[in-house]
Amino acid sequence: MKKIALLALLGCFQWGVSQKYIDRAGEVRFEASMPALEEVAATNKSASAILNATTGDLAALILVKGFKFKVPLMEEHFNENYVESDKFPKSTFKGKIMNFDPAKHSGKASYDAEGDFTMHGVTKKIKIKVSMTKSDGGFQAQTQFGIKPEDYNIEIPNVVRNKISKSIEITCKFDLKAS
Numbered sequence: 001m002k003k004i005a006l007l008a009l010l011g012c013f014q015w016g017v018s019q020k021y022i023d024r025a026g027e028v029r030f031e032a033s034m035p036a037l038e039e040v041a042a043t044n045k046s047a048s049a050i051l052n053a054t055t056g057d058l059a060a061l062i063l064v065k066g067f068k069f070k071v072p073l074m075e076e077h078f079n080e081n082y083v084e085s086d087k088f089p090k091s092t093f094k095g096k097i098m099n100f101d102p103a104k105h106s107g108k109a110s111y112d113a114e115g116d117f118t119m120h121g122v123t124k125k126i127k128i129k130v131s132m133t134k135s136d137g138g139f140q141a142q143t144q145f146g147i148k149p150e151d152y153n154i155e156i157p158n159v160v161r162n163k164i165s166k167s168i169e170i171t172c173k174f175d176l177k178a179s
Contacts, residue, residue, distance in 0.1 A: 019053035019102060021138045021176035028062050032168045040164055042067035042078065049174040051139065056100040058113060058130075058141075060093040060172065082154055083120055091119040097130055108133040113143070120152040138177040145170055 026047035032040040044066040051058050064085040069075040079085040095115015114127045126145065133140040146167040149156055156164055 020179045021051045021053060022049070022179045023174040023176050024048045026060070026172065026174040028067075028173075029171045030067070030168050031171075032165045034163055034165055037163050039070065040074070042069045042075070044068070047172070047174070049141070049172075049176060050179075051097070051141070051176050053100065053102040053139075056097040058093070058095055058097055058115070060174070062091045064089055064091060082149075082156070088120050091117070093117050093126075095126075097132070100132070102139075105132065105139075106134055117147075119147070120154050122152045124151060135175065138175070141172075141174045141176055143172050 025045060026049050027043060027045050028047045029043045030041065034040075044062055045068075046066045047060060047062045049058065049060040064083050065079060067075070067078065069078065093115055095113055097111045097113045100111055109132055111130050111132060112127060113130045114125065116123050117126045118124075128143050128145045131142045133142075146169050148167055149164075
């Protein structure tokens with residue numbers, strides 16, 4: 001009986017060794033503005049992310065309709081005409097932070113991450129830099145990378161093509177806390 005209890009305890013410990021950190025209110029911002037023209041930018045403050053610190057696995061989920069613009073009409077066009085958020089309601093990243101070791105991490109450090117980024121029904125392999133800062137109860141993660149709308153089958157009409165940047169800058173900030 002003692003052996004069974006010990007095995008069960010070790011099993012729970014082993015399961016608990018996997019250090020998971022979660023944020024359900026992460027911020028994702030995209031910027032596609034052209035100089036001297038109307039701002040084309042939006043922010044989503046309800047993105048979710050989970051980090052398995054033991055393996056470095058990182059996953060993020062962004063509900064596309066969560067992006068808020070300064071101009072409501074721009075938000076409507078974004079959802080209906082460009083990203084078709086009813087048809088493609090979410091964007092995701094599933095990947096791994098390379099060489100991330102929470103036991104050796106203190107302060108702030110930059111890591112390479114790679115994985116699959118899915119948007120508008122198209123999945124592409126991407127490589128990004130992730131800045132990780134140790135915080136109370138977890139980590140603050142931040143990244144910035146660029147994408148091209150045509151790589152994700154997002155059509156920009158000729159009428160506005162010169163008003164939107166060819167490369168869209170995406171900035172993600174997550175405050176990952178132990179779960």
